[in-house]
Amino acid sequence: MIIEMIVQDEVEAMQAEAYGANRLELVSAISEGGLTPSYGTIKRVLKSTHLPVQIMIRPHSNGFVYRDFDWEVMKEDISIIKELGGTGIVFGALNSDGSIDEQLLEKVIKHASGLDITFHRAFDEVTSQQEAYKTLTQYKYEIKRILTSGGKASCADATKELKWLVEQSRLTGGPAILPGSGLSPENIATVHQQVDAKEYHFGSGVRLEKSFHHGFSEDAIKQIRRTLEGTN
Known part of the structure; x- marks a missing residue:
């Protein structure tokens, strides 16, 4: 069972590893839904942890439809991540019609060759998740997983x-499903019983006062780990 946790800096990365995370998602500007972190943050986080770190590539929070100059920015960010050992x-x-932008996706896959790719919660804004999943299955050797809340605000819904x-x-061998959004010690047992995923993504639900302004709750993470290990 893989527990992925959102981190914003090296202190959080070290704390998440110490408390039992299996993988990290590194972002900046969490209030904007998560943007690409700075060069310095990426460098220091990669040096601070032994865990796999999935680094957000998102240049702005103005939706998920990108222009050519957005791609140029993302290309530079991906190059830096590779140079830093990410x-x-x-x-x-x-x-704009709510389908997957395959043209840009193929550019990213080519430029990010060798990197582990998660398709993020843009997936929750597609017109049809069934069609979008079929599309992403065509890239199953490059896209390892899809972070999604099933198209709703919370996985519990x-x-x-x-x-x-x-x-x-499981049927197609396509990208794994990484449920994320609204997960907490209070609902993970019910969600896991009904969904039966092999990995889960946690944000504010594993933090003190359930706020990104605070660090992680070791008790919350331990409770989640016990719950998931006890249901397998």
Whole structure:
């Protein structure tokens, strides 16, 4: 069972590792939904942890439809991540009709060759998750997983949708499903029982006072770990 946790800097990365995370998602500007972190932050986080770090590639928070100059910025960011020894990125892009932007996705895959790619919650804004999953399955050797809340604000409200996606992943060998958004010690047992994913993504639900302004709650993480290990 993989527990992925959002971190914003090296202190949080070290704390998350110490408390039992298996993988990290590094972002900046969490209030904007998560943007690409700075060069300095990436460098220091990569040096501070032994865990896999998925680094957000998102130049702005104005939706997920990108222009050519957005791609040029993302290309530079990906190059820097590779130079710094990064091993993973988190990325997602859509067309104006709510479908996956395959043209840009293929550019990212080519430029990020060798990196582990997570398709992020842009997936929750597609017109059809069923069609979007079929599209992303074509890139299953490059895109390892999809971070999603099943198209709703919280995973707890989308267990049927997430279960369908998990089943599709198993049937097709497509990208794994990484449920994320609204997960906490209080609901993870119910969500896992109904969804049965192999990895889960946690944000404010594992923090003190459930706020990104505070550090992680060791008790919350231990409770989640016990719950997930006890249901397998």
